[in-house]
Amino acid sequence: MTLFGKLCLSAALSLGLTGAASAADFTMKIAAGAAPDGNVCKNYLDVWAEEVKEKSGGRIDYQMFCGGTLAKMGDAVNRVSQGVADVAWDLPGFYGARFAGLTAIGVPGLYTDPEPASGALWNAYAAGDLGTIDEVKVLWVQAVNNNSFFMAKPLEDYTNLNGTKMGMGSQIRAKVLEALNGVPIAIKVPEYYQAMSKGAVDGLMTTAGAVFDFGIEELVKEIYDAPFGGGLTFVVMNKDFYNSLPDDLKAVIDETTGYDRSKWASAYLRDEEHGTVTAAGINIRTATDAEVEALQPAITSGRTAFLASAPENPGFVAAIEAQLAKE
Structure with missing residues (x-):
C-alpha cells in the first residue's frame, strides 16, 4: 500500500468510515426514580429499550437515568411532558386523582394475578373507558402484586x-x-x-x-x-418525541408496547418478586x-x-x- 493509501485508511478508521455502526437517528432519554440496580432499571426498562434498539436496526438508541437523576417518582410524568426526559417509569398513584381511571386497578379484591389484570387494564384504557391522558403517551401499564x-x-x-x-x-x-x-x-x-x-x-x-x-x-x-x-406502575413517552419519529420507527414503538408488553411487565414483576422474597429467607x-x-x-x-x-x-x-x- 502506498503512503497515500495508508493515510487514507488511517483517516477512515479515525472517522469510523470502515463499516462501523453509524450513530443512532434518535436517542431516548429514559428516566426512573427507582434504584439503578433494582428490578425497574435492570432486566425491565433496559430489556424493552434493547428490543427497540434491535428492531429499529440501531436507529433508536437509549440512555438510562435511574435513581431520580433526571426524574423523581411522582414527578416523572411532568418531566416527560416538559421534554426533560423522553420516556419514564412512574407510579400513577402519586398523582392523586389525575390518573384515577388507571389507579382503579388498585381497588382491593379486583385480582390476585397481576398478569391478566394488566391486560384487562390496558384494554379498558385503550377503549377510552378510563379517561384520557393528553399530556403524555402511555406506552404500557404494569399491575403489581397485591400489597x-x-x-x-x-x-x-x-x-x-x-x-x-x-x-x-x-x-x-x-x-x-x-x-x-x-x-x-x-x-x-x-x-x-x-x-x-x-x-x-x-x-x-x-x-x-x-x-x-x-x-x-x-x-x-x-x-x-x-x-x-394491588397497585400500578406505568411507562410514558413524550408525545413530541414519538411524533418526531418516521412511520417505520413509530411502528417499532407500537409493536413493543401496549397489551402484550403490559402483560409481560406484570408477569416479569410477579415472578421476579416471588424469587427475591423466597431467596431473602424472611x-x-x-x-x-x-x-x-x-x-x-x-x-x-x-x-x-x-x-x-x-x-x-x-x-x-x-x-x-x-x-x-x-x-
Whole structure:
C-alpha cells in the first residue's frame, strides 16, 4: 500500500468510515426514580429499550437515568411532558386523582394475578373507558402484586393492628389500615427506609419491589400476605418525541408496547418478586381463611372509599371488571 493509501485508511478508521455502526437517528432519554440496580432499571426498562434498539436496526438508541437523576417518582410524568426526559417509569398513584381511571386497578379484591389484570387494564384504557391522558403517551401499564405488610416486628394478630404505624402511599390503603385500627403514615417509596429504620413506622403496606429496590429487606422481620389490593406502575413517552419519529420507527414503538408488553411487565414483576422474597429467607405469613374473612370489612372499606371519592370511579371499576371477565 502506498503512503497515500495508508493515510487514507488511517483517516477512515479515525472517522469510523470502515463499516462501523453509524450513530443512532434518535436517542431516548429514559428516566426512573427507582434504584439503578433494582428490578425497574435492570432486566425491565433496559430489556424493552434493547428490543427497540434491535428492531429499529440501531436507529433508536437509549440512555438510562435511574435513581431520580433526571426524574423523581411522582414527578416523572411532568418531566416527560416538559421534554426533560423522553420516556419514564412512574407510579400513577402519586398523582392523586389525575390518573384515577388507571389507579382503579388498585381497588382491593379486583385480582390476585397481576398478569391478566394488566391486560384487562390496558384494554379498558385503550377503549377510552378510563379517561384520557393528553399530556403524555402511555406506552404500557404494569399491575403489581397485591400489597402485603412488611413488618419490623411480627404482630400476633394482623386483623387488628391496634395502633400500629404503617407507611403507605394511597387513600385506598389508608382506609384499609384505618379499618384495621392501624395508623396510616403517608410517605413516598424513597422515604420508606429512613422511616422504618428510625421507627417512624412499624411496618409498610407495599409490594416487594418497593422493599427490595431500596434495601429495606434488611429491616423486615415478617411479611404478611393478604388480599389487600394491588397497585400500578406505568411507562410514558413524550408525545413530541414519538411524533418526531418516521412511520417505520413509530411502528417499532407500537409493536413493543401496549397489551402484550403490559402483560409481560406484570408477569416479569410477579415472578421476579416471588424469587427475591423466597431467596431473602424472611418469614412469610399468609392470611388464613378465617383471617381473610375477618379482613373483609377493611377490604370493603378501601373499595368503598375509592368508589365514593369521585362520580366517575364506579364506571372505572366496572370497565376494568368487564375486561377482567374476558381475560
